[in-house]
Amino acid sequence: MTLIDLANPTRFLSLTAKILPWLAAATAILLAIGLYQSAMAPDDYQQGATVKIMFIHVPNAWLSMFVWGVMSLSALGTLVWRHPLADVSAKAAAPIGAAFTFLALVTGSLWGRPMWGTYWEWDARLTSVLILFLMYLGLIALWRAVEDPSRAARAAAVLTLVGAINIPIIKFSVDWWNTLHQPASVIRMGGSTLDKAFLIPLLVMAVAFSLLFITLHLAAMRNEILRRRVRALQMQQASQPRA
């Protein structure tokens, strides 16, 4: 089945109704496994047990950037390929991405207090993620500011693509500037520098969080489609003469 087959909202609704319970179950199982493995992971020789915040903080951070990537693809789908559900996908993803970014900032801040002695530092990585969070909020504001969802979609698509420049800046900020935040340890040239005892739980949690995003995203897309149907019905009712 190709992407164009999913362009029919009804078919999309029926398909997601079937697979969403399985996705939710898979997410719950993987999260349980990941959390168990994180709890069982050894203490770091320097950080002690505090290192385990990494298993929540890093997947949140990865996902905050990944969701903007998904939104950029949806934006291209709206502007270039005119896929009917592309704007639904973009609108549904924005609050989820904002939530991941917020959690990344909060968990990172809680980790920074014992590790760096400060809740916040204006270094390149933290500042660029904060800007990403502001851009998510601005995007959500833009979605809500325009009445007609399909017109809002095109404006939001342009803003998403313009803001996509921030993603490589965040990724490489620790390399380009002298930052308090540590340099890349997993996705870097020459492979990961994390020991397997930490890398495996981290990757399991990352997959679990990705599944969580997919589940939430599909559920949000379903809600958005239903919301638009309600809106269309309301407009139809409002335009009819009073019976």
Add this chain to the structure above:
Amino acid sequence: MSALVALLRRDIQVALRVGGGALIGVLFFLIVVVLMPFAVGPDLALLKKLGPAILWLGALLASLLTLDRLFAADHDDGSLDLLTMSRTPLELVCLTKAVAHWLVAGLPLIVATPILGLLLNLDGDATMAVALTLLAGTPALTFTGMIGAALAVALRRGGLLLAVLVLPLSIPVLIFGVAASNAAVLEPAGFGAPLSILCALSLAGLVIGPLAAAASLRHGLD
């Protein structure tokens, strides 16, 4: 080409005559710079240290507040629809309007900088450096601001949304502008790099701004 020149002249004339013209932006710049010593205290040494940052923030806010006049007036009287439908590429139209806006709103800020530098106890070198970085950076502010203005053009009370959309994109310009200005005072050898990046941001904005603004106008107006 003559269509663009005519558009440029028209935009400059309208901006100079309506809504306070060029001087309202300078007046706002002056007020922001005057507010700062009330907030941080009249300590001249502190003001000298913060001077470039205060001037940059004032210029950023002043150019932000004049942004909605870029497209709003034309949208209200229908000439924006005509511009969208004309034979001249919409990207060039947006570019011309941005240039006109910068000439009327950005350039007077740069001219006013030496006087305001006096208020903040900045010496000649620092003031010249700030003026030069503003000259390199305000085009970037105008071009990225144009994207927000185009996105918010059809909204009735889009002023605050415009600011929320534009400010995150203006942060790199602010960072490098202040970095260059401070470098000019503290370690002149480090002045070239941030200034080059400012010029690069302006040049990138020169390309991306009109493209994104035209796309927003096209999609937002139909």
